[in-house]
Amino acid sequence: MKRIGSVVLPALLVAAFAVFVWSEGVRELVLRSMFPDRVSYIYERVTLARLLSQHVALVGVSSGLAAVVGVTLGIFVTRPIGRDFHPIVQDISSVAQTFPPVAVLALAVPAIGFGFAPSIVALFVYSILPVINNTVSGLDSVDPAVIESSRGMGMKRRQILWLTELPLAARVIVAGIRTSLVINVGTATVGAVVGAGGLGTVIVSGLVRDNSAYVFTGAATAAFFAFGLDFLIGRIQNRLYDARSD
Amino acid sequence: MIEFRNVVKRYRGQMAVDGISFSIAEAEVCVLIGPSGCGKTTTLKLINRMLEPSSGEVLLDGHPVASFEPEELRRGIGYVIQSVGLFPHMSVAENVGIVPRLMKWERSRREKRTDELLELIGLDPAQYRRKYPSELSGGEAQRVGVARALAADPPVLLMDEPFGAVDPLNREILQLEFAALQRKLRKTVVFVTHDLDEAIRLGDHVVIMREGRILQHDQPAEVLASPANEFVRQFVGVDRALKRLACFEVGDYMKRAETITREESFGRRNEPNGDGGEHPILWVTNRDQALVGMLEPELNPGSRLVYRPYVALHPDEVGVRPAASLREALSRILGQGLRAAPVISDEGRVLGEVRLSDIEELNQTGIAR
Numbered sequence: 001m002k003r004i005g006s007v008v009l010p011a012l013l014v015a016a017f018a019v020f021v022w023s024e025g026v027r028e029l030v031l032r033s034m035f036p037d038r039v040s041y042i043y044e045r046v047t048l049a050r051l052l053s054q055h056v057a058l059v060g061v062s063s064g065l066a067a068v069v070g071v072t073l074g075i076f077v078t079r080p081i082g083r084d085f086h087p088i089v090q091d092i093s094s095v096a097q098t099f100p101p102v103a104v105l106a107l108a109v110p111a112i113g114f115g116f117a118p119s120i121v122a123l124f125v126y127s128i129l130p131v132i133n134n135t136v137s138g139l140d141s142v143d144p145a146v147i148e149s150s151r152g153m154g155m156k157r158r159q160i161l162w163l164t165e166l167p168l169a170a171r172v173i174v175a176g177i178r179t180s181l182v183i184n185v186g187t188a189t190v191g192a193v194v195g196a197g198g199l200g201t202v203i204v205s206g207l208v209r210d211n212s213a214y215v216f217t218g219a220a221t222a223a224f225f226a227f228g229l230d231f232l233i234g235r236i237q238n239r240l241y242d243a244r245s246d
Numbered sequence: 247m248i249e250f251r252n253v254v255k256r257y258r259g260q261m262a263v264d265g266i267s268f269s270i271a272e273a274e275v276c277v278l279i280g281p282s283g284c285g286k287t288t289t290l291k292l293i294n295r296m297l298e299p300s301s302g303e304v305l306l307d308g309h310p311v312a313s314f315e316p317e318e319l320r321r322g323i324g325y326v327i328q329s330v331g332l333f334p335h336m337s338v339a340e341n342v343g344i345v346p347r348l349m350k351w352e353r354s355r356r357e358k359r360t361d362e363l364l365e366l367i368g369l370d371p372a373q374y375r376r377k378y379p380s381e382l383s384g385g386e387a388q389r390v391g392v393a394r395a396l397a398a399d400p401p402v403l404l405m406d407e408p409f410g411a412v413d414p415l416n417r418e419i420l421q422l423e424f425a426a427l428q429r430k431l432r433k434t435v436v437f438v439t440h441d442l443d444e445a446i447r448l449g450d451h452v453v454i455m456r457e458g459r460i461l462q463h464d465q466p467a468e469v470l471a472s473p474a475n476e477f478v479r480q481f482v483g484v485d486r487a488l489k490r491l492a493c494f495e496v497g498d499y500m501k502r503a504e505t506i507t508r509e510e511s512f513g514r515r516n517e518p519n520g521d522g523g524e525h526p527i528l529w530v531t532n533r534d535q536a537l538v539g540m541l542e543p544e545l546n547p548g549s550r551l552v553y554r555p556y557v558a559l560h561p562d563e564v565g566v567r568p569a570a571s572l573r574e575a576l577s578r579i580l581g582q583g584l585r586a587a588p589v590i591s592d593e594g595r596v597l598g599e600v601r602l603s604d605i606e607e608l609n610q611t612g613i614a615r
């Protein structure tokens with residue numbers, strides 16, 4: 001029974017999703033049954049698979065950078081040398097997170113311009129915040145007695161970080177990366193407006209041409225992508241140490 | 247083995263350790279004791295360089311600890327932290343094997359050593375190896391903490407209130423286990439506590455501290471017999487005479503006991519024997535020399551020795567083992583309202599007796615005031 005929920009069902013969903021994305025025939029059938037009497041069901045300029053891969057690239061590059069830089073910064077401000085920056089970084093990241101992501105992207109256009117690269121920068125700036133936030137609070141919440149005990153066992157600073165602090169904070173850190181990724185999948189659709197490509201392209205085109213089948217195509221694909229990522233990371237998280245289980 | 251030479255530790259003007267000098271011999275348990283904040287933990291951490299002295303020096307085996315690289319030094323010194331400090335994300339085996347891992351032992355050697363240590367502390371490796379600290383009881387966690395400190399077989403062990411967080415009953419069990427372990431391993435142990443009974447039970451020497459200074463450094467019985475000053479006297483308490491009895495073993499004060507069989511005992515009732523001397527209790531034993539009861543002598547009004555009726559006894563209720571303390575023996579004696587307690591082997595055989603009169607005498611010669 002457990003296998004059906006954790007393996008079979010997700011596999012079936014992924015297969016259905018793949019068919020929807022790659023087989024234009026099937027997609028047209030599905031869309032025609034949902035939205036009868038449209039002029040067109042298949043976006044003709046670029047294939048959905050290509051838009052999806054652009055989307056994956058946008059999200060992957062921006063969130064990947066955000067994860068690496070965010071975790072590094074989070075570690076830095078919790079070390080003795082970076083302590084001074086701890087309050088500033090925490091204030092900035094908690095304030096910045098209250099901006100809606102779309103507003104961040106809209107502001108980024110006049111500042112950076114159009115295209116793929118500027119979108120990456122905008123997405124990166126926004127999505128790094130939950131990563132830093134969670135890294136800092138995860139590392140801060142490690143019991144000082146356990147760190148003291150690590151020292152007492154003869155661990156060097158770097159070993160304390162890798163063997164004690166990061167494993168204990170990993171679940172919280174990964175939760176930050178998870179938030180960052182999910183937000184980015186949604187926000188990246190807006191990237192189409194600034195010429196970054198991705199699933200937003202077909203949504204925008206659907207809005208302009210008043211074609212809800214296009215809008216649905218883009219939105220559903222993005223949503224599935226987001227769910228899939230969330231599911232995967234959730235499973236990684238479950239393998240990590242959970243402070244609440246003590 | 248460990249020597250403090252005029253060591254001072256200041257924290258921004260506040261004195262934590264105020265010029266202490268003392269040394270700890272190899273294979274002895276030295277207990278640091280004193281009220282909270284008197285500098286016990288600080289003193290301990292100066293040994294493995296978790297803290298650096300403001301002045302003075304600490305020597306280990308004749309070498310200043312400052313001459314070792316801190317991490318290397320710590321890996322060579324077992325450390326049991328206050329509040330356990332087990333790694334919650336690591337299994338019991340990983341916790342115990344952490345120092346060997348830092349010392350880059352091979353996996354197979356590490357695993358072998360881990361199992362060996364779990365057996366040593368009385369936890370079945372097959373059952374406990376894979377458990378996580380959150381699945382252990384307080385006592386089990388403390389045992390694992392001790393095993394972890396012993397992993398690389400260090401000659402020196404630092405223990406900071408290792409049993410402080412355990413309930414009194416389990417604490418006593420842990421103390422007895424530790425004492426037995428120490429008899430086997432003979433480590434040089436520096437043990438911090440604020441529990442005087444623990445200090446007496448475990449320490450070969452105790453160091454009584456107050457406000458960063460050493461007030462008295464002596465064997466437990468000596469400290470209890472003659473406190474160095476008013477503070478120590480207060481600290482050890484008005485019942486120090488009683489506490490002191492915990493420093494002596496029954497086996498060293500055991501006298502020959504009179505034993506008879508049940509059959510012989512029938513004839514001994516009311517046997518006239520009025521010569522006015524000491525009349526011991528007759529311990530009645532069965533064929534296996536095991537204690538089953540007693541005949542208690544009594545002088546009747548005509549100064550004639552008579553024996554009271556036979557009383558059946560349970561060895562575990564009246565008897566003490568040779569390794570027990572005189573304090574325990576006294577408690578048995580008073581509990582039974584007798585003049586002596588039988589000393590019993592593990593099999594229940596009568597080995598001898600401890601007498602109330604001997605305990606009183608020891609008490610009077612030891613405690614001056």
Ligand SMILES: Nc1ncnc2c1ncn2[C@@H]1O[C@H](COP(=O)(O)OP(=O)(O)O)[C@@H](O)[C@H]1O
Nearest residue numbers: 257260261262281282283284285286287288289
């Ligand atoms: N990191 C520190 N900073 C400032 N003062 C400290 C620090 N650690 C300990 N102290 C002070 O030093 C004194 C001795 O502390 P400690 O050795 O921990 O005492 P104990 O272990 O006997 O309770 C206490 O007064 C304590 O407040």
Ligand SMILES: [Mg+2]
Nearest residue numbers: 286287288328
């Ligand atoms: Mg302390």
